[in-house]
Amino acid sequence: MSTKKEIYITQPALPPLEDFIPYLQKIWDSRILTNGGPFHQQLEDQLCAYLGVEHISLFSNGTLALVTALQALRITGEVITTPYSFVATAHSLLWNGIKPVFVDIDPHTLNMDPARIEAAITPQTTAIMPVHCYGHPCEVDAIQRIADNYNLRVIYDAAHAFAVRHQGGSLLRYGDLSVLSFHATKVFNTFEGGAIISPDAKTKQRIDRLKNFGFVDEVTVVAPGINAKMSEINAAFGLLQLQGIDAALAQRKAIDQRYRQLLRGMKGIRCVDTAPGDSANYSYFPILVEDDYPLTRDALYQRLREQHIYARRYFYPLISEFPMYRGIASAHADNLPVASHIAQRILCLPIYPGLLPEQQAMIVDILAQGC
Numbered sequence: 608m609s610t611k612k613e614i615y616i617t618q619p620a621l622p623p624l625e626d627f628i629p630y631l632q633k634i635w636d637s638r639i640l641t642n643g644g645p646f647h648q649q650l651e652d653q654l655c656a657y658l659g660v661e662h663i664s665l666f667s668n669g670t671l672a673l674v675t676a677l678q679a680l681r682i683t684g685e686v687i688t689t690p691y692s693f694v695a696t697a698h699s700l701l702w703n704g705i706k707p708v709f710v711d712i713d714p715h716t717l718n719m720d721p722a723r724i725e726a727a728i729t730p731q732t733t734a735i736m737p738v739h740c741y742g743h744p745c746e747v748d749a750i751q752r753i754a755d756n757y758n759l760r761v762i763y764d765a766a767h768a769f770a771v772r773h774q775g776g777s778l779l780r781y782g783d784l785s786v787l788s789f790h791a792t793k794v795f796n797t798f799e800g801g802a803i804i805s806p807d808a809k810t811k812q813r814i815d816r817l818k819n820f821g822f823v824d825e826v827t828v829v830a831p832g833i834n835a836k837m838s839e840i841n842a843a844f845g846l847l848q849l850q851g852i853d854a855a856l857a858q859r860k861a862i863d864q865r866y867r868q869l870l871r872g873m874k875g876i877r878c879v880d881t882a883p884g885d886s887a888n889y890s891y892f893p894i895l896v897e898d899d900y901p902l903t904r905d906a907l908y909q910r911l912r913e914q915h916i917y918a919r920r921y922f923y924p925l926i927s928e929f930p931m932y933r934g935i936a937s938a939h940a941d942n943l944p945v946a947s948h949i950a951q952r953i954l955c956l957p958i959y960p961g962l963l964p965e966q967q968a969m970i971v972d973i974l975a976q977g978c
């Protein structure tokens with residue numbers, strides 16, 4: 608058995624267990640376990656205040672929130688999206704019987720390249736689903752201009768973008784809807800969880816009905832909704848997590864800065880920048896292992912694993928390479944040269960509150976040994 612401590616790409620931040628017990632006691636006392644109980648309501652209110660948004664609907668996970676966001680806006684036909692994301696982005700389209708149309712990414716932001724959207728629009732296109740990959744903001748103004756010109760809706764997969772601000776306000780206020788994930792691996796987690804940010808109360812009301820089977824009242828069902836409600840346990844945990852979020856974000860920032868300092872000048876390793884002026888959440892630390900690095904990305908990934916460091920190749924393979932997408936014309940690698948290139952070179956290094964400076968130094972040492 609190995610004596611070396613494993614370092615994973617992330618480790619969920621957890622408050623002391625005893626701090627959670629009073630919340631559990633309240634749930635046991637009230638016997639309200641789900642269906643929009645008091646903790647659910649409090650978490651919605653506190654998240655609105657923290658994120659600087661007006662309307663939020665909590666979900667049991669981000670994937671069901673994506674599926675429901677598409678239902679809420681009655682999206683059909685084709686949706687333009689990015690192949691460079693977690694599979695849930697495109698899966699949410701298939702679950703709605705919608706055809707994903709993949710467009711390539713920008714080589715610097717690694718987000719959907721707005722310059723490629725227009726060429727992908729057909730009479731069947733109804734929406735654009737971009738991803739703020741790693742929490743780095745998409746070119747929201749350019750995307751909105753195209754959406755306005757062609758009368759398309761925009762649903763942002765903002766699973767990585769908790770607390771990211773852009774142009775003086777929340778990044779989540781762009782587009783028609785934004786979808787968050789509160790999965791255990793995310794900056795803010797409720798074990799499992801997610802949310803949709805709506806621009807108005809009417810849209811939130813439709814979403815709240817859709818996540819509860821379509822119920823309006825005891826005897827009225829207005830849509831074939833799903834069960835995607837967040838439970839009281841998850842909501843209570845979210846309230847506790849929110850108390851520590853600023854400290855967690857500050858620690859992530861310090862880790863990000865230390866990596867950048869340690870990696871400065873290392874031949875063949877490029878850190879992915881966030882857009883200038885944007886306030887990031889440091890949810891990931893992506894590097895590109897370029898052609899002048901002596902090892903391939905996969906050889907470096909293996910070398911790190913041998914030292915019990917579990918970096919991850921987010922995002923490789925591209926969504927468009929999975930069997931259920933491969934047959935779509937836009938999934939062809941010739942249509943996605945930048946995403947294909949990046950997917951072969953990307954590596955996300957461990958980043959989480961509690962990652963020690965000496966652990967970071969050890970990781971960077973292994974990278975340097977490759978040189």
Ligand SMILES: Cc1ncc(COP(=O)(O)O)c(C=O)c1O
Nearest residue numbers: 668669670693695766788789790
């Ligand atoms: C970009 C992206 N979209 C969607 C999801 C799905 O969220 P969840 O795991 O909460 O269902 C994730 C991550 O898990 C993700 O990274």
